[in-house]
Amino acid sequence: MPFESKSEAGYTIVSIDETRLDASISEPFRVYLFDQIENGSNNMMVIDLSLVRFMDSSGLGALVATLKKMGGEGTLKLAAAQPAVLDLFNLTSMDKLFTILPTVTEAIEEK
Known part of the structure; x- marks a missing residue:
C-alpha cells in the first residue's frame, strides 16, 4: 500500500509513497x-505530501472528503507540498480551506 501512518506528538502523520495523487490512487487514499x-x-x-509531485482534482477531492468526514471535530493539516501541488491549492482557492505548512514538524508544532 502506498500509504503509511505513524503517531507523533498527538497527531497521526500519513505519508504518501507515490509521486502522483490522482484518479489511480485517490479512492484507496480516501478509504x-x-x-x-x-x-x-x-x-x-x-x-x-513531500513525495507528491502531481495532484489532480480526485486527489484534492479525497482530502476535501476527509475534512468533511472529520466534521469540524478534528484537525487536518497538509505538510511539505511541492510547487505544482501548491499551485493546485492556490488555483482552486483550497489554500483557504486547508492549513498548509512547509514541513511535518512545523505542522505538528503550529497551534
Missing part, C-alpha cells in the same frame, strides 16, 4: 484516511 478516522485516530492528522 485509508477514513479508516484512520474510524479506527481510533484522534482526529488530529497531518498529511505529508
Whole structure:
C-alpha cells in the first residue's frame, strides 16, 4: 500500500509513497484516511505530501472528503507540498480551506 501512518506528538502523520495523487490512487487514499478516522485516530492528522509531485482534482477531492468526514471535530493539516501541488491549492482557492505548512514538524508544532 502506498500509504503509511505513524503517531507523533498527538497527531497521526500519513505519508504518501507515490509521486502522483490522482484518479489511480485517490479512492484507496480516501478509504485509508477514513479508516484512520474510524479506527481510533484522534482526529488530529497531518498529511505529508513531500513525495507528491502531481495532484489532480480526485486527489484534492479525497482530502476535501476527509475534512468533511472529520466534521469540524478534528484537525487536518497538509505538510511539505511541492510547487505544482501548491499551485493546485492556490488555483482552486483550497489554500483557504486547508492549513498548509512547509514541513511535518512545523505542522505538528503550529497551534
